[in-house]
Amino acid sequence: MNASRLAAIALTAVLFPTLTFAQQATDAAKPTPPSMSIEQFDQQMAKAQENLKKMQEQMSLIQKTSDPAQRQKLMQDHQAMMQQGMQMMNGMMGGGMMGGHMKGHGPMMGWKQMGNHYSQMTPEQMKQHQYMMDNYMGMQQMMMEQMMQHQQNMGTPAP
Structure with a gap:
């Protein structure tokens, strides 16, 4: 690794936290989009629960099958359904129920920002x-x- 490449990596490592905090400050200044309504949330939750039910059915089939090819196919289908479920839930959290407020903050959002967020809620909004x-x-x-x-079932041989 040459010296200029090493210097670029070091500079990136030093500046990345600063850029992250600057982006958070910019995001905090933006107006928060409206939150998801309870009805919309319930609709999204119903879809997520249906997806979860299908995953549970797939897992039951995976555990019962003795055909390695069928088992592999079911595992792939289950993996795809898990990813779809995670995307649904991510959409609910990132842009929906938190009104986009949490999006982009990740684990670096502190208590002060959370306190500001909650203190601006009405009692009804807090309940929702x-x-x-x-x-x-x-x-x-x-x-x-x-x-x-x-x-657990990835490496488990068929019964």
Whole structure:
């Protein structure tokens, strides 16, 4: 590795956190788009639950099949359905129920920004937000369980 390439990598490593914080400040100054309504959230949640039901059915078939080719096909279908479910949930969190406020902040968003976000909510908005978060977290837990089952069945030979 030549010196100029090494210098470029070092400069990027030093400037990246600064650029990230500058982008966060810019994002924080932008107006927050309207949040997803409860009705829209419930519709999205129903789709996600239907997707989860299909994943559970696929996992049951995976565990019952003894044909390695069929098992492989079912595992691929299950993987695709998990990815689709994650995209649905990501859309709910990133642009929907949080009103886009969380998008782009990632794990670097601090308590101050969260406090500002929550302090601007009306009691009704806070109630709706809690409803959505409770349901979202339950769905997220079920998705994690599907991922764990998928992982366990990846190397498991057919019965």
